[in-house]
Amino acid sequence: MIEFKNICKSFSGIPALSNINFYAKSGEILALLGQNGAGKSTLMKILSGAYPKDSGEIYINNKKVEISSPIKAEKEGIGIVYQELSGIPHLSVSDNIVLGKDPHKGIFLDRRTQDNVAKKALKNLEAENIPLSKKLGQLSISEQQICEIAKCTANNPQIVVFDEPTTSLTKNEREDLFKIMDIMRKRNLTIIFVTHYLEEAVRMCDKCLILRDGQVTYFGTMKGLDEKKIIDHMIGQHMENFFPEYKSYTTDKIALEVSNLTDGDKIKPTNLKVRYGEVLGLSGLIGSGRTELAHIIFGARKRAAGKIFINGIEKDIKNENDGIRSGIAYINEDRRIGGLNLSMPIDFNLALTSLCLARKSITGKIFVKDKKIEIMTQEIIEKLSIKCSSTKQKLVHLSGGNQQKVSIGKWLVTNMNIFIFDEPTKGIDVSAKAKIYEVIRDLAKVGCAVIVISSYNPELIGVCDRISVMSKGRITGTFDRGITEEQLMLEQTGIGG
Numbered sequence: 001m002i003e004f005k006n007i008c009k010s011f012s013g014i015p016a017l018s019n020i021n022f023y024a025k026s027g028e029i030l031a032l033l034g035q036n037g038a039g040k041s042t043l044m045k046i047l048s049g050a051y052p053k054d055s056g057e058i059y060i061n062n063k064k065v066e067i068s069s070p071i072k073a074e075k076e077g078i079g080i081v082y083q084e085l086s087g088i089p090h091l092s093v094s095d096n097i098v099l100g101k102d103p104h105k106g107i108f109l110d111r112r113t114q115d116n117v118a119k120k121a122l123k124n125l126e127a128e129n130i131p132l133s134k135k136l137g138q139l140s141i142s143e144q145q146i147c148e149i150a151k152c153t154a155n156n157p158q159i160v161v162f163d164e165p166t167t168s169l170t171k172n173e174r175e176d177l178f179k180i181m182d183i184m185r186k187r188n189l190t191i192i193f194v195t196h197y198l199e200e201a202v203r204m205c206d207k208c209l210i211l212r213d214g215q216v217t218y219f220g221t222m223k224g225l226d227e228k229k230i231i232d233h234m235i236g237q238h239m240e241n242f243f244p245e246y247k248s249y250t251t252d253k254i255a256l257e258v259s260n261l262t263d264g265d266k267i268k269p270t271n272l273k274v275r276y277g278e279v280l281g282l283s284g285l286i287g288s289g290r291t292e293l294a295h296i297i298f299g300a301r302k303r304a305a306g307k308i309f310i311n312g313i314e315k316d317i318k319n320e321n322d323g324i325r326s327g328i329a330y331i332n333e334d335r336r337i338g339g340l341n342l343s344m345p346i347d348f349n350l351a352l353t354s355l356c357l358a359r360k361s362i363t364g365k366i367f368v369k370d371k372k373i374e375i376m377t378q379e380i381i382e383k384l385s386i387k388c389s390s391t392k393q394k395l396v397h398l399s400g401g402n403q404q405k406v407s408i409g410k411w412l413v414t415n416m417n418i419f420i421f422d423e424p425t426k427g428i429d430v431s432a433k434a435k436i437y438e439v440i441r442d443l444a445k446v447g448c449a450v451i452v453i454s455s456y457n458p459e460l461i462g463v464c465d466r467i468s469v470m471s472k473g474r475i476t477g478t479f480d481r482g483i484t485e486e487q488l489m490l491e492q493t494g495i496g497g
Contacts, residue, residue, distance in 0.1 A: 001025045002047075002159050002190055007056035009042055015214055016042045020056070022209045022219045026158070029181065029191040031201035031222065034211035035234055035401070035429035040194055043211070044161055047192075048080055049073035060158065079157030081149050083164040089137025094118040096136050097151045121150035124187065125180050142173035149180060159190045166197060167427050170286045178204060196427055198227040210234055235431050242434050243462035244441045246481070249277035250465050255449035256328075256418050257309040258297060264304030266292045268473040274418070279440060279450040281464035283457065285492050289473040290453045291333065294420050298330040299323035310418070324353075326418075329411035333422040333453075340407055342396040346388055347377040349395055353410045380409040385435055401432025408439060419443055420451045425459060437463050457485045 003023035009016045017039050024030040034040050045051040047058075049070040058065055060076055067073045087096045095102075097118040103110040118132050127146045136144055145165065152160060162181070166174045181204060184191060195201055201208065201222070208225060210218040210233040218233040231242060255276045260269040267289050274280045282290045295301035297308060299317040308315050315326045323330065340349050351373045377391040384405040388398060395403055404424065411419065421440065425433040440463050443450050454460050460467050461483065468478040469491045477491050 001059075001061055003059040004043075005057040005059070007043070007046065007058070008054045009046060009051065010054055017046075017214045020211075020216055022207075022216065024159075024190050024192065024207060026188045026190050027185055028206040029185055029193055029204055030207045030209060031205035032192055032194045032209050032211075033198070033201060033230060033234060035431045038211040038234070038429070039214040040211060042214075044080075044163065044192075044194065047073065047078060047159075047161065049078075074155060074157075077156070077158035078161070079152040079155060079159070080161045080163060081145075081152050081165055083167055085141075085144050085148055087136045087144055087147060087151075090135060092133050093122075093130055093136055093139070093147055094132040096147055097121055097154055099151065101155070117154055118150070121154040122146070124153060124183075125150055126183055127180075140173070141169065142176045145169070145173070145177060146180060149184075153184070153189075157189070159192070160184065161192045161194065163194045164196065164427065165193075166195065166200060174200070196429060198230050201230070202226060212236060231430050234429070235434075242430070242437075243459075244438050246441075247445075248465060248481075249444045249447070250275050251277045251447070253311075254309075255311065256297070256451075257312075259307045259309070261293070261296055261306030261308065262304050263292065263296055263301055266473050267296060269306060270473075270475055272468065272475065274449045274451060276417070276447050276449050277444050278466070279444050279452060279464045281460035281467035282451060282453045282470060283460055283467050283488055283492060284470035286455060288470040288492075290470050291422055292473075293470070294330065294422055294451065294453060297323070298328055298420060300330070324416075327416050328418045328420065329414060329416035330420045331408055331411060331422060331424060333426060340395055340403060340410075342403070343394060345392045345394050346381070346386070346398075346406055347373055347391040349406050350377050350380055350410050350413060353414050376413055380406075380413060383412070384409055384439065399429075399432075401428035404428050404432060405435065408436065412439075416448070418449045418451075420453070422453045423455065424452065425454070425456065433459070457488050461485060461488070 001023065004020050007017055007020040020043060032040050042051060046053050047067065049067045049072050052068065058067060065076050067076060088099070094115050098114050103113040103117065115132055122128055122130055125146060127150070130139065130143055130146065136147060139147070165177060169177065181191060193201065193205055202225060205222045208218060208220065208222045209216065210230065212234060253276045254273050256274045258270060258272045260271065261267065262269045270293060284290050292301055296303050299319045299322045308317055310326050317323050317326060374391060381388065381391070386402050386405045388402065395406060424436050437459065440450055440452060452460065452464060465481055466478055467483060467488065468475045469488065470476065471492065
């Protein structure tokens with residue numbers, strides 16, 4: 001059992017946590033929910049020993065403890081499974097599970113003891129089928145995550161924190177993780193589950209702790225809560241205001257059309273049309289080919305056959321530069337890899353695409369117009385409600401939601417006509433999601449054509465004019481606004497008629 005009493009934490013005199021009170025018993029899963037910046041990370045860093053608390057008390061099994069460092073946290077029985085896998089692919093499963101705590105006999109590694117520790121850790125998770133000698137990199141993502149959990153539980157923790165563990169998992173891999181969490185609950189561990197996926201919290205958790213602006217807005221049983229009520233606590237307003245009020249802006253003019261488009265592999269010959277003023281959703285299970293189709297259109301994936309038309313004119317899009325010159329903006333699914341330079345400031349990231357296109361609004365004959373960039377940056381910060389200290393703040397110090405807003409903002413300033421959003425709200429809080437939905441509908445309002453790829457059906461239903469469903473590299477059906485989430489799921493799984 002763990003209990004926090006009146007925990008407070010400030011940075012430079014600004015409160016990050018104010019009088020936080022909650023508890024979780026053995027054999028319970030506690031959901032920790034809140035927007036980015038609500039205080040979840042600060043709270044977990046205090047629990048893990050990364051931050052000292054300013055005041056308040058922490059109890060584990062009714063004993064007051066001082067968690068002054070990560071080593072002390074581990075000694076108090078606290079383990080953390082982070083969002084990003086930290087295993088070493090070329091080492092064996094056994095090596096990874098005991099990594100950092102390798103048993104020795106004298107100066108030599110004790111392989112037998114190591115394998116016994118690893119075997120026991122996997123057995124406790126009912127995952128004995130994972131071979132100890134197999135290299136970690138040869139396992140599926142789901143199996144690698146089980147090994148990550150085994151590494152954590154090999155230290156016999158009483159309390160385990162799962163930090164956004166499902167962000168990069170497929171539906172089946174998530175089910176595997178939930179089975180593991182159930183096993184751990186039955187073994188009487190206390191689990192703190194940090195997630196942005198509210199449906200997962202409702203399904204898996206016994207209790208719920210919701211933070212807003214560093215304060216507790218709800219603590220109690222999960223029973224009786226649904227996603228709508230949780231969002232009300234998280235953002236302090238009713239969910240009716242979550243999606244923009246719908247109005248159709250669809251015109252008759254076709255912005256983008258693809259005919260028999262294929263890569264000769266993942267994507268089968270596909271036809272698709274998007275009109276100006278329209279938001280078209282691309283739905284489907286992970287692996288259905290949605291992102292691959294978008295990559296072919298944008299030029300990030302090689303086209304084997306088929307045609308792409310922009311404004312009725314055929315375009316030979318061979319690479320990303322061709323796609324950008326054709327007026328297509330692509331907001332990457334992973335902002336850290338293809339979207340942004342996190343080590344650089346906001347103004348640099350917002351101006352980067354325009355600089356590459358040599359837009360006259362910010363470039364002169366020789367020199368960059370710093371004043372214009374500053375004005376443009378301020379306009380985007382205000383338009384997208386980006387929370388930052390200045391235009392020079394480095395992106396690495398922004399929350400995930402604000403990073404995503406910058407990723408979108410760098411395209412808004414280019415005056416593109418066609419926008420492709422690939423999982424635009426992945427891993428961000430509900431307030432940032434609401435702003436992004438507003439941006440998408442605003443783009444339609446000013447006459448742009450928009451494609452939204454998403455694994456979250458409610459947002460497709462909430463922001464799109466039409467939704468096309470993909471399965472096994474094909475579009476299997478296209479539906480007008482009004483399709484229900486149940487109908488969409490049936491179509492995705494091939495059950496729909």
